[in-house]
Amino acid sequence: MLTATSAVAAMLAPAPASAQAAAADAESGEIIVTAQKRSESILNVPAGVSVVSTATLEAVHATQLTDVSAYVPAFQVDSGGSAGQTTISIRGIAPIGRASTVATYIDEAPVGSSTSYNGGNAFQLDLLPYDVERYEILRGPQGTLYGASSMGGLLKYVMTSPSLDEFSVRAGGTLMGVKSGSKVGGGVRANVSGPIVQGKLGFVASYALEHTPGFIDNAATGEKDQNSVEQQSARLGLYFKPVDGLTIKVNGLWQRTKTRGNSTVPLADGTLAPIYGDLQDNNLTDQPFRKTIKMVSGGIEYEGDQVDLIAATSYTETSVSQTQDASYTYGVAFPFLGLPSAGKSVYSYELGLKKFTQELRAQSSGKGPLDWTIGAFYTYEDSTNFQSPSALTMAGVPIPGVDPIFSAQLPSTYKEYAVFGNLNYSITDRFEVFGGIRYAHNKQVFSEFATGVILPAPISLPNQKSKENVTTYSGGARFKPTSTTMVYARVATGYRPGGPNLAIPGVSPTFKSDSLTNYEIGVKARTPDNMFAIDTAAFLIDWKDIQLLTSAGGGFNYAVNGSKARSKGIEANVTVRPTAGLDLNGTLAYIHSVLAEDAPLASGLKGDRLPSIPKWSGSVSVSYTHDLTADWSGTLGAGLRLVDSRLSDLSSAPFARRLPGYAALDLNASVTDGRYTVRLFAKNVTDKRAYSSYSVLNNQATGAVTQINAAIIQPRTIGVSFDAKF
Template sequence: MEEIIVTAQKRGENIQDVPAAVSAVSSQMLHDLHATQLTDIGAYVPALQIDSAGSPGQTTISMRGIAPIGRGATVATYIDDAPVGSSSTYGGGNAFALDLLPYDVQRLEVLRGPQGTLYGASSMGGLLKYVLTTPSLDTFEARVGGDVSAVSGASKPGGGFRGMLSGPIVGGVLGFTASYSQQDTPGFIDNSQTGRRDENGVKQQSARLGLVWQANDDLLVKLNALYQKVDADGDANTALDPNTLQPLGGSRTDNNLTDQPFNKEIQYYSLAVEYTMPWADLISSSSYTNTRTSQTQDASYTYGVAFPAFGIPAGTSAYDYRLHLRKYTQEIRLQSHPGVTLEWQAGLFATHEDSKNFQSPSALTMDGEPIPGLDPLFTGQLPSTYTEYAGFGTVTYHATDRLDLLAGVRYSENHQTFGEYGSGSIIDPISLLGQKSHEGVATYSVGGRYHITDKVMAYIRIASGYQPGGPNLAIAGVAPTFASDTLTNYEVGLKSQFLDNRVLFDIDAFYIDWNDIQLLSNGSGFNYILNGGSAKSQGIEANASVRPIDGLTLDATFSFVDSVLTEDVAAISGLSGDRLPNVPRWSGSLRATYSHDLADGWMGAVGAGLRLTGDRYSDVNHAYDARVIPGYGALDMNVSVSNDRYTLQIFAKNLTDRHAYLSYTPLVNQATGALTQIEATVLQPRTIGLSLDAKF
C-alpha cells in the first residue's frame, strides 16, 4: 500500500506515525464515490457523523459522540492551515458547516478527538481539514470532465461539468492552478399541498485560483482564492406524523405551504509563507473568509397554526434567517526541522469575526397575503464580534529509537460583543448594544508512542478541548454570559502494517469526559444558552485495508460509541444515562475495489461500498420531542475504464434505493406546545450516472 502523508500535527508525516486517530479520504475515493457533499462520505470514516437539514451546506458535524447541543460547532473545519466557519455562538457554526464541492481537493483529513492544542476553539470533537492541490512548477496539466445522472423520483436529469488547468508560469519558480466545477442535482421531493414537483433541486458551484512561488530553496509562498456557492430550491424533507412516524402525504413527499430556498456563498482567500532557516522553519498562514447564508423555512406548522390564539384563522408563515460572517485569521509559528532529538513547535494565533444575524417570521393568510397588525411576527438582529488571541507550543522527545514522548499546551483569550435589536407584533421593542464577555481558556495534550516494530506502533494520548462561551440574550433571570464547556479525551491505539504492507490494521479505544455543556433553553419565547450537566463518550474505532492480490483492495471501518449524559439536565429534560442526540451507537463501512489491465494501455476497475449507520435519537431520550431515527445501509458502486488520458465511469449511489432518514426536526405549535409534525431529511435516493474525464 502506498504511503499516505498527512499534516495532522502541522507537519507532513506518514499517517501511520501520527499518535492520534486520523483518517484520510483521497481524491480518488471522492471520484469513485462521485461525492458531492459530506453526507456521501461520512459513514466511510469511523465515528464521523454527518447530519443534514436538507441540502449541502445545511450540515452538522459530530465526532466520537460529541454533538452540538447548543448553537456552537463542536468540530472545527479548516482549509489547509486556516480555520473557516464561526467560533462564536451566533455565527451558525452548529448548523451550517463548510460542505465543499470537492473538486480540486487533494484529500480530506479527519482528526478524531479534541485538537485544542494545535487547532484551538471548537475542535473539541475533532477536525475536518480540506487539503487543496498544489500547482505544479514543472509540468502543465489540464483536466476536463462532465457527467449526467438520474435520481429515483426526479422528473429531470442531473449533471455537472468541471475543468482545471495547472502548470508553471516561470519554470521551477512560479506556478498556478485554476479550476471550476458545477453540479446540478435534481429534486426528488414532491409537495402534497401545493402540487409542486421536484421542489428540492440543488445547484453547486466551486471555483479556485491558486499560485505558488518558489522564490528560492528556502522561501515558498502560496496564494489561494476559493469561491463556493450552493443554491437549493428547497429541502430534501418528508413530513412525518409525530406519533406513528409515517409520512403524512406519501413517501418522499413534504407538505410545506411556503417555499424553502437555501443559499450559501463563500469567498475564501489565503496566504501561506514557509521560510526555511538553518535551525528552524518559519511558517505564516493568513486568511479571510466572507460567508453569506440565507435560509427560509416554512413556519406554518409552528407559527401559522398558532394564529387562532390571536383570534384569527390559521395561516401560513415563512421564517427568514440570514447570516453574514467575515472572518480574519493569522497564525505564525516556528518549528524545528524533523529528525532531531527534540522536535518542537511554538506559535501565535489571532482571529477576528464580524457576524450579522437576521431573523424574521411572517404572518400570512392561507392565500399568502400579509395579515395586518400581525405581520411580521417579529424582526430580530443579533450582531456580534469575536476576537481571539492564542499562544501554543508542542514538543516531541525521541527518547530512544522506538519511544517518543509528546506534550503540548495552548492558552487562548477571547473578547466578544453582542447586540440585540427587535420589534414586531408579538414582542416589545428591543434595542440593546454592547453586551460583552471575556474569558481565557487553557488546553493541553500529553502522550507517547512506541514503535514495537518498524510497522507496528502503539500510542497513548490525553488531550483537552473547548467550545467558547459568550454573551447571552438579555432575558430576566438569565445570566448575562455563559462559559466555555470543556472536555478531556483519554485514548490508546495501535497502528500496524504487515505481510509486506498488504495488510493495514488500526484500532483505538477512547473515553471522553465532557463538563459544563452548553445547552439551548427557552425563556420568554426566545432561546438562550446556559451551562449545565455533564456527559461521557466512550468507544472503539477500527479500520483495516487488505490487498490479498495485486489490484484488489478491501477496506473496512467500524466504530462503537456510547455517548450519554452522566447527570440529570432539567433544561433539556434529560436524565442521567440518556443518549446524546444524533449519535449512532455503531456505524461502519465495507469497500472493495479491483482494477486490472485491459488491452492497448486501458485499465478496468470496479468498486462497491456499503455504508452502515445504526439507530440514533433525535434528542436526549426523555425529551418531549425525542424520536428514534432508524439505522440504514446504503450501497454505492462504480465501474470504470481508463487510460493515460481518458476515464469513463458509471457510478451509483444508494443503488438499492434504500429509504432512510438522516435527521428529524420536530415542529411545535407555538401557542399550545403540541407537536404538529416532524420534518425528516431524506437520504438521497438511487442515483445512477455516467461521467467522462480527460486529462492532457
C-alpha cells in the same frame, strides 16, 4: 487509515471505503498528512486520523460530505435537507447547542464562526470536492494546535497544488438521474495548472458546476422536484518559489450552494410514517437556501537547516440565506393571537460572517530527537444574524398588525489571541513522548435588537460583553516496536467558547465555555508487504459544562451551562489486499455517549443517550482493478454503509424521536488509460428510504407537535462521468 502504500495505488484506489488512500510519498509510499501542522507519515501521528483521497471522491462522485462520511469511523455527518445544511459530530460529541464542536480548515485557514450566533453547528462547510486533494479527519479534541471549537475534532480540506515544472489540464462532465426525479442532472469541471516561470512560479485555476435534480414533490401545492441543488466553485492559486526553501502561496476560493427547497418529508408523530406518501412534502411556502463562501488566503513557508518558519493569513466572507416554512409552527398559532384562522408563515434567516485570521509559527526541521513547534494565533470575526417569521393569510397576504411576528438583529464580534507550543522527544529510536499547551483569550461583543407583536416591548441592548481565558493541553507517548507498527496513548483537551446571552429576565447575561478531556489508546500497523493494515483506538471522553439550549417561550431559546456527559467507544479500520489489484476494507465504530448527570433545563436525565449519535456504525467495501489491454485497466467497486438508530434529542426530552438505522449500498466501475477515464456510479442502489435528521415542529402557542420534518438520504442515484487529463 493505512491502505495505499504506493503512488500508483493512491491514484487508483477506487472503492468507496478506501478512505485510506491519501497523498502518498512518491519514494517511500507512505501516506503523508499534515494533521500535526507538519508533513509526516500517518503512521507517526499518535491520534485518530482518517484520510479520504481524491480517488475515493471521484469513484463515488462525491458532491457533499454525506457521500463519504459513513466510510470514516466515528464520523457522523447529518444533513438538514441539502448540501451546506450540515451538522458534524465526531466520537459521540453531539451537536448540542448552537456552536460547532468540530473545527473546519481549508489548508492552513480556519473557516466558520467561533461563536454561538452564526449557525456554526447547522451550516458546516460542505465544499464541492473537485479541486480538493484529500480530506483529513482528526478524531478527538485538537485544542492545542487548532484552538477553539475543535473539541470534537477537525475536518481539514487539503487543496491541490500545481507543478512548477509541468503544465496540466483536467476536464470532465457528468450526467446522472435520481429516483423519482423527472429531470437529468449533471455537471462540468475543469482544472488548469502549471508553471508561469519554470521552476519558480506556478498557478492553478479551476471551476466546477454541479446540478443535482430534485426528487421531492409537494402534495400541498402540486410543485414537482422542488429540492434541486446547484453547486458552483472556483479557485485561483499562485505558488512562488523564488529560492530554495522559500515558498509563497496565495489562494482565492469561491463557492455557492443554492437550493430550491429541502429534501424533507413530513412524518406523523407517533407512527413516524410519511403523511402524504413516498417523497411528498407539504410546505405551504417556498424554502430556498443559499450559502456562499469567499476566501482569500496566503502563506509564507521557509525551510531552514534547523528551523522552519510559517506565516498563514486568511480573510473569509460567508453568507447564509435560508427561508423556512413556519406555517406548522407559527401559522397554526394565529388563532391564539386573536386571528380568525390559521395561516402561512415564512421564517427568514440571514447570516453573515467576515473572518480574519493570522497565524505565525516556528518549528524544528525534524533533524534530531527533539521536534518542537511554537506559535501565535489571532482571529477577528464580525457576524450578523437576522431572523423574522412573517404572518400571512392562506392567500399569502401580510396580516396588518401581526406581520412580522417579530424581527430580530443579533450582531456580534469575536476577537481571540492565542499562543501555543508542542514538543516531541524521542527517548530512543522506538519510544517517544510528546506534549503541548495552548493559552487563549477571547473577547466578545453582542447586541440585541428586536420588535414584534409577541414582545411586550421592543428590545434595544447594544454592546453586551464577555471575555474568557482558556488553557488546553495534550500529552502522551508512542512506541514503535517495528518500522511499520505504532502503539500510542494520548490525553488531550478541547473547548468551545462561551459568550453573551440573550437578555431575558432571570437569565445569566453570559454563558461560559464547555470543555472536554479525551483519553485514548491506539494501534496503527501494516505489514511490510502492505497486504494488511489496521488502525484502531479505544477512547473515553469526559465533557463538562455542556452548552445547552432551553426555551423562554415564543420561540426564543437561550444558552445555559449544565450537566456532564461521557462518550466512550472503539473505532477501527482494517484493510486486506489478498492479491494484486484486490482491496478489502472495513470500518467499525461503537460509541456509548450519554449524560453523566441530570440536565433539568434540557429535560435530560442521567444515562440519557446524546442526540444524533449511533451506537454502531461502519462500512464494508471491495474494489478490484485489472488490466484490460496494454494501455487500459478496469475497476469494479462496491461499498455498504451501515448506520445504527439514533435519537433526535436527549432520550428523556419531550421531543426525542427515534431515527431508524439503515444500510445503503454503493457501486462503481471505471475504465482508464491514465489520460481518459469513464466511470459509472450508483449511490443507494437498493433505494433505501432512511432519514438523516428530524426536526420536530410544534405549535408555538400550545406546544403540541404538528408534524416531524425528516431529511432523507438521497434515493437511488445512477450516473456516468468522463474525465480527461493532458
